[in-house]
Amino acid sequence: MSLGNLRDFLEQRVTAALTAAGATDAPGVVRVSGKPEFGDYQANGIMGAAKRLKAKPRELAATVLEHLDLDGIAEVEIAGPGFLNISLHNAWLSEQLNQRSTLLVAAVSSQTVVVDYSAPNLAKEMHVGHIRSTIIGDATVRMLEALGHNVIRQNHVGDWGTQFGMLVTYLRELDDTEGAAGSVLADLEEFYRTSKAKFDADEGFAERARLAVVALQAGDPDVRALWQQFIDLSLTHCQTLYERLGTTLTQANVMAESSYNDALPGIIDSLRDKGLLQESAGAQCVFLDEFKGKEGDPLPVIVQKSDGGYLYATTDLAAVEYRSKTLAADRVMYFTDARQAFHFKQIFAVAAAAGFDTKQVSLEHYPFGAMLGRDGKPFKTRAGGVVKLAELLDEAEERARTEVRGRGELTTEDDINQAGQTIGIGAVKYADLSKNRTSDYVFDWDAMMAFEGNTAPYLQYAYARIQRIFERGEVDLESAADMPVSTLSEPAEHQLANALLRLQEVVEQSVAEGMPHYLCTYLYEVASRFMKFYEVCPILRSEGDQKASRLALCVDTAQVLKGGLGLLGIDTVDRM
RNA sequence: GCACCCGUAGCUCAACUGGAUAGAGCACCAGGCUUCGAACCUGGGGGUUGUAGGUUCGAGUCCUACCGGGUGCACCA
Numbered sequence: 001m002s003l004g005n006l007r008d009f010l011e012q013r014v015t016a017a018l019t020a021a022g023a024t025d026a027p028g029v030v031r032v033s034g035k036p037e038f039g040d041y042q043a044n045g046i047m048g049a050a051k052r053l054k055a056k057p058r059e060l061a062a063t064v065l066e067h068l069d070l071d072g073i074a075e076v077e078i079a080g081p082g083f084l085n086i087s088l089h090n091a092w093l094s095e096q097l098n099q100r101s102t103l104l105v106a107a108v109s110s111q112t113v114v115v116d117y118s119a120p121n122l123a124k125e126m127h128v129g130h131i132r133s134t135i136i137g138d139a140t141v142r143m144l145e146a147l148g149h150n151v152i153r154q155n156h157v158g159d160w161g162t163q164f165g166m167l168v169t170y171l172r173e174l175d176d177t178e179g180a181a182g183s184v185l186a187d188l189e190e191f192y193r194t195s196k197a198k199f200d201a202d203e204g205f206a207e208r209a210r211l212a213v214v215a216l217q218a219g220d221p222d223v224r225a226l227w228q229q230f231i232d233l234s235l236t237h238c239q240t241l242y243e244r245l246g247t248t249l250t251q252a253n254v255m256a257e258s259s260y261n262d263a264l265p266g267i268i269d270s271l272r273d274k275g276l277l278q279e280s281a282g283a284q285c286v287f288l289d290e291f292k293g294k295e296g297d298p299l300p301v302i303v304q305k306s307d308g309g310y311l312y313a314t315t316d317l318a319a320v321e322y323r324s325k326t327l328a329a330d331r332v333m334y335f336t337d338a339r340q341a342f343h344f345k346q347i348f349a350v351a352a353a354a355g356f357d358t359k360q361v362s363l364e365h366y367p368f369g370a371m372l373g374r375d376g377k378p379f380k381t382r383a384g385g386v387v388k389l390a391e392l393l394d395e396a397e398e399r400a401r402t403e404v405r406g407r408g409e410l411t412t413e414d415d416i417n418q419a420g421q422t423i424g425i426g427a428v429k430y431a432d433l434s435k436n437r438t439s440d441y442v443f444d445w446d447a448m449m450a451f452e453g454n455t456a457p458y459l460q461y462a463y464a465r466i467q468r469i470f471e472r473g474e475v476d477l478e479s480a481a482d483m484p485v486s487t488l489s490e491p492a493e494h495q496l497a498n499a500l501l502r503l504q505e506v507v508e509q510s511v512a513e514g515m516p517h518y519l520c521t522y523l524y525e526v527a528s529r530f531m532k533f534y535e536v537c538p539i540l541r542s543e544g545d546q547k548a549s550r551l552a553l554c555v556d557t558a559q560v561l562k563g564g565l566g567l568l569g570i571d572t573v574d575r576m
Numbered sequence: 577g578c579a580c581c582c583g584u585a586g587c588u589c590a591a592c593u594g595g596a597u598a599g600a601g602c603a604c605c606a607g608g609c610u611u612c613g614a615a616c617c618u619g620g621g622g623g624u625u626g627u628a629g630g631u632u633c634g635a636g637u638c639c640u641a642c643c644g645g646g647u648g649c650a651c652c653a
Contacts (some may be wrong), residue, residue: 465612
């Protein structure tokens with residue numbers, strides 16, 4: 001039997017002991033110990049419980065200890081003002097590792113989770129601004145699925161705004177005069193820029209563009225066909241990048257803004273029926289008391305413009321209803337820019353007031369900060385333009401190839417290209433994933449490509465090094481997987497073994513909070529502990545049970561590193 | 577003006593319902609390879625956690641005020 005989440009298991013035992021000691025509703029609050037001398041885990045809950053009971057913390061701790069059932073599992077002692085320090089027995093750690101065929105198992109209760117991420121604007125080429133949502137969202141999706149949840153990806157691409165009238169008109173008129181649109185669309189960014197310039201400069205063109213929007217939304221077949229052509233090209237461009245990035249998104253996950261078009265009148269009707277709709281300055285609005293404007297006056301959520309057009313608020317309300325009711329989500333996670341925080345606060349509030357969501361669904365916005373250059377200003381090209389994602393990835397791969405070539409471990413161009421791709425893309429993704437999602441993030445090529453510190457190359461290196469141990473020792477991986485971990489005589493072995501068993505709790509926590517950097521920090525910890533183990537514990541030069549045990553630790557470490565990086569959407573190579 | 581986010585070592589970042597002496601990497605200094613990959617490991621210096629108060633056994637974390645930075649606030653998305 002696998003215990004799965006080790007921390008939860010220990011916490012349950014401590015909580016039970018607290019209850020037995022007379023402290024009801026008092027969680028054990030078990031955490032990883034801050035220092036090795038405090039054991040592997042520590043229980044912090046005794047002091048809080050003692051406070052409520054007006055008891056002396058250390059006396060309560062002594063009572064809890066009497067009731068605590070961790071015989072054969074751990075050594076527990078009272079420390080400081082009333083902590084319980086929990087040190088897992090070596091024999092028990094070994095047994096746990098040996099019992100587990102995999103270090104990650106499905107969570108206890110499976111949910112249907114809708115994850116809204118990436119969502120680029122199809123009017124433009126994908127650029128660095130889209131990378132955070134795409135990468136963080138995709139890592140979250142992978143972790144959710146690994147825990148056995150039913151995940152529904154929703155790529156809410158922007159394909160329905162005013163600017164599409166402009167693009168379609170430009171495309172149509174170009175088609176007449178300059179031939180194939182396909183060649184022009186080879187550079188989406190350029191196409192957008194020139195059509196925007198024309199839109200701003202040529203009033204006649206602008207008027208035709210506005211008419212095209214009306215025609216588009218009214219379902220005019222000709223305009224619609226041109227628009228579809230444009231959307232298809234843009235989506236193909238996105239898909240190419242998704243594949244280069246190694247994300248799991250496919251065109252089947254695209255649920256565009258336009259797909260909610262037919263539901264929008266119904267949203268307005270529902271709001272009217274609920275008595276939530278008010279007209280203000282010709283626009284249809286929802287006013288909620290909790291939202292105030294500049295002078296403290298009521299602030300509306302505008303759902304229909306004075307000209308009858310709908311807005312992205314309307315679309316998002318329709319999306320809430322679709323996800324809550326049609327998709328029957330238990331949880332909807334939105335990974336978007338922090339600037340949209342207020343928007344989603346309003347949407348969730350209006351949806352709740354109007355009953356667009358269901359009782360059980362949890363609507364959660366996971367904001368992230370901006371991407372900055374090393375100078376602390378928004379990340380731009382030297383010329384001040386947006387950095388295209390494709391060019392960013394080109395540079396990442398080129399830098400990685402240079403590193404790998406310089407290293408000299410790989411000789412054929414195929415191997416160098418393969419490793420360059422894996423390391424370059426991995427470095428970019430990991431740099432983003434390893435930082436706290438909510439803060440702005442400084443994009444620094446040198447730091448992310450470094451083979452030192454908390455980077456993807458360091459973790460990939462650790463993995464490659466383990467592969468070389470197997471190769472050099474002529475170890476058959478199949479049989480090594482069955483070797484028992486036995487003696488954990490060295491502290492470094494104990495530390496590594498304990499770290500390996502923590503994958504489950506870390507992934508669960510990452511998913512609970514939408515914070516993939518927990519997993520990154522953990523993997524770095526595993527790699528660091530492996531390096532220390534490797535330094536002091538001979539593996540191939542040891543013998544008998546000890547050799548088998550150490551090889552087994554290597555197998556498990558490789559599994560955690562590869563598997564953990566895989567959950568982040570990052571690949572490994574056997575040699576680099 | 578109002579609201580939200582942020583402020584931690586020279587730099588980039590951690591710190592898990594408030595827990596023990598605030599931790600890593602880079603950079604700097606000193607060590608360690610005839611031995612499984614030294615892109616590694618060991619040790620050292622470096623902090624009034626923006627400022628001032630408050631809450632309590634205990635505050636980077638919670639509350640209040642201020643300073644500094646970012647973002648948002650009526651028909652774009």
